[in-house]
Amino acid sequence: MGRAEERRARQRGGRRAAPKGRRAAAAGGRTGIRRLFTWKKILGTFFTLCLLGMGAFIVLYMLIDIPEGNADAELQSNVYEYSDGSLMARDGDRNREIVDLARVPKPVQRTFVAAENKTFYKDSGVDLKGTARGVLNTLSGKGAQGGSTITQQYVKNYYLTQEQTVSRKLKELVISLKLDREKSKDYILAGYINTSYYGRGAYGIQAAAQAYYRVDAEDLTVEQGAYLAALLQAPNQYDWAIAGDTGKKLVQERWNYVLDNMVEQKWLDAGERAGMTFPVPKEPKAAPGMEGQTGYLVEAANAAVKQQLVEQGVAEDLEQAKALLDRGGYTITLNIDKKKQKALEKAVKDRLTSKLDPKKRAVDADVQAGAVSVDPKTGKVVALYGGVDYVKHYTNNATRKDYQPASTFKPVILAAAVEQGAETQDGVPITADTVYNGDSKRPVVEDGEKVGFAPPNENGTDYGDITVQEAMNKSVNSVFAQMGVDVGMTEVMKTAGALGMSENLDPFPAQTLGTMGASPMQMAGVYATLANHGKQVTPSIVKSVEHKDRTIEMPDPVGQSVLSRRAADTVTSVLTGVVDDGTAQASVRDNPLRDGQQVAGKTGTSDDNKSAWFTGYTPDLVTSVGLFGEDPKTGKQVPMYKAGGVDYRVNGGGFPAEIWAAYTFGVLDEVSEFDLETEQGAGVAPTRSPSPSETPSQTPTEEPTTEEPTTSAPPSTTSPPPTTEPPTQTPTSPPPSQTQTTPPPPTFDLPGGPDEPQNNDRE
Structure with missing residues (x-):
């Protein structure tokens, strides 16, 4: 230590001066990488990104217009043919009837809001948090996530597609904001309940009301409306007629959730809610043209196609595969031989059903027949x-x-x-x-x-x-x-x-x-x-x-x-x-x-x-x-x-x-x-x-x-x-x-x- 330094040290109370680098660190507390990430720079970068994001969003908002609704209009029928190419069935026009919102009781309207979007009447049409989560999950490959508002779901159903991409989600966000500004909440709600899929081939609330309860939309009760609203989360899994024990449990929980939300929003009296019981839907009714064996054949063919859509990766699961199939446009040729099909139907009639008479014997009404005939060399x-008639007996025997x-x-x-x-x-x-x-x-x-x-x-x-x-x-x-x-x-x-x-x-x-x-x-x-x-x-x-x-x-x-x-x-x-x-x-x-x-x-x-x-x-x-x-x-x-x-x-x-x-x-x-x-x-x-000693006894x-x-x-x-x-x-x-x-x-x-x-x- 030099004399000058010793003198300065004595002046500071005997402490030796720190090295120059350490003095700089002690003075400013910043060394190396810390100088690159000061709080001012971080804050500045954050605001810059926010401004860029806002600018980009403004550009998107200006460029993206509300498109013409086309997804609904493009829905088609599916065609089913025998093995020789002759027509077996056409699944008919899309099962939908648009109804004015005024025909749907107000409490029933609110069941959908309570199920999907409690803030619907107050929000601006989007759920930024849910959309951001959806974008991140899409980018990370985690798949579709919930959280969308009713407006966003309507936009996805009617204006866009079901694909899970960032561009589609951004379009959904912009169109939802614009739609919320330009259209009334009643317009959006009507569109939502009229375009959603409820299962059983029913699109829209009117078709769903008929499919599940055999009534018009205007005659639905709150309990029935809550079930239809609950269905939208998983139409196939929650369909009471085909749901397993787990599905039935989940849809009842969802039904209770809808009604409890209505009480919370003061749309339903708590006392009235306490007296409500789960409205079990009626058995499915086959679509026109599916009478006799045709419905069973079409159902079996649809099941095979849906399974293949999943196995080929076209659909993520059977629910999505059904949605694709229900959009129509498929020509499905079956392996069914028309001659053998008629012969099998005749054999069942001649040897069984013609001999069953429920008026004489009540047990005759309990007998169901099922049969499958296969070419062992080809597997066809x-x-x-499948049963006496698809319209009369829905289950395929x-x-x-x-x-x-x-x-x-x-x-x-x-x-x-x-x-x-x-x-x-x-x-x-x-x-x-x-x-x-x-x-x-x-x-x-x-x-x-x-x-x-x-x-x-x-x-x-x-x-x-x-x-x-x-x-x-x-x-x-x-x-x-x-x-x-x-x-x-x-x-x-x-x-x-x-x-x-x-x-x-x-x-x-x-x-x-x-x-x-x-x-x-x-x-x-x-x-x-x-x-x-x-x-x-x-x-x-x-x-x-x-x-x-x-x-x-x-x-x-x-x-x-x-x-x-x-x-x-x-x-x-x-x-x-x-x-x-x-x-x-x-x-x-x-x-x-x-x-x-x-x-x-x-x-x-x-x-x-x-x-x-x-x-x-x-x-x-x-x-x-x-x-x-x-x-x-x-x-x-x-x-x-x-x-x-x-x-x-x-x-x-x-x-x-x-x-x-x-x-x-x-x-x-x-x-x-x-x-x-x-x-x-x-x-x-x-x-x-058998020898005489082995003969069966005379008494059953x-x-x-x-x-x-x-x-x-x-x-x-x-x-x-x-x-x-x-x-x-x-x-x-x-x-x-x-x-x-x-x-x-x-x-x-x-x-x-x-x-x-x-x-x-x-x-």
Whole structure:
């Protein structure tokens, strides 16, 4: 330290002077980067950006005018064609009727304001915070977000498009501001409620009022208006007729939210609000021109197109896909063969519906039929029967998945066994000739331990030692329950998923009885995969889709092999025995129209006679027919005992098999034989019948009770009811001798042909 510095230090009290750099920092507190970001510079930059933004917005405001409304005017119909290009249906003019706001009760008008934009009557037409959030989310790729005002939503619906881009959002903001200045709030509200989509093909409040409550808009109550206002958030999810439990819960919460907001805004008296109950909408009413089977065909085609729009990335979800489809302009050609479609409709009428008379038997009103016919080589759905009439019965029985397929599931177990090379508990390979103990209620065993499941056979019949072939013919529950455990229920369920049934089915032994839910469409796909030698067949109802603005390629219905040819052909071979020596022989084997045609198939009848099935196939055609007991008033599943005048029970070998035979043998052009690669060969010789000691009892056993399965999802099966296929003899007939190779015919008939024997359990 120099003398001068020491002197200065003594003058400062002995402190040594800091280095020059440190003195500068101490004096100003700013070094390096801090000098670049002073508060003055930051504030100046902020104001500069604000001025630039305001300037840009002013320019946008001057350049963007309110456009002509065109989105609404461009809506078109969709055209549906048969496979040969002939017209099937046109979905008609857009279902909309513009109504003056004065025709809508004031309280109903306010339900929409309460639901979407409580500040509507006070704001300037925009929600800057919500718009900014939407822009940021669009830029960051987070997708669409809520927060728009009624004015902004009307602008988006009527003047712009639904695309999620920054430019569209900025246009929406400017047009909304201008529209709010130039038009009255009533004008904007009227436009909003008249252009919004409410589901069920209804655009605008008048169409929605008719679609959901069968009244005009001017006759809507506040409760009904609140429901329609709630719908706008998610029309499909909140439609009471098709909503699941979650959807119904959410729409009720939304409904309460709307009414509570009205009380908060003093638009509704709190006491009046407390007395309001949720107004359950009426069942959907089909659009004109959708009568008969047409509506079911169009609905199934629409479902396939919407799914493909999502899979191709054209739409983010099914809700958006429906909005695109509803805008119209599509020409959809179906795989439906006009000749086969008419033949299937006629078969159902001749063999079932003409014999149902609700005036004579109340139960006849509960019987619903569904059927799907598929070409196994191409996967094309060539015919479909969805119900008696789309206008009268909205649910499509061909695609519904809420009824149990019962014993039509048994071939899946055998397929899994052959595919996996499974063995019995004694180490014997499982083939058609493998012998099992077929006694009723025989406990299922795994690794020497009972698994707590012992299903009864039909009418408690004990078969003793019985081959797998004969067990399939007679649908012996105890055999297939044990086989499922021998294979491994996880493997059985994997095979079921690969063949086209619902994925992730619970691997419980009780599932061997077919206690899951399934549709005729799914079961047709399962059996079509077997008929196609193990190559996966996903039934496809849509042939092609054309639209001027986009290209939609439908997936190939035939996929890769999911089952070896040996396994698939072995199951087919075994299933020929069900027709020639089993539960389907009366309706199919002995049908005079058969003319030597080879047939494989399986019957099934669920617990409490709530469903009855026959799914069968030839080398060229697979058809699944299901009968379902449904209360027409409540939609609940109910038994079908004595429906159609049968002595007791509606079985899979009765009406379903008769419909199948009348249709199939009537449309086949020539007799064909299966080309099978299996040690079993193309057909199985009949085997022995039960001995006298194994004959079913004369007295029906008590009907098992089970919880009603819901219609929203397939029933759970932790402890399902027992199920069984009826044997080939009737309880009232004398037992055949042990040496007899073919059981005697049943002693009582179904209308139009012999029925299977009565049964108090499932088959």
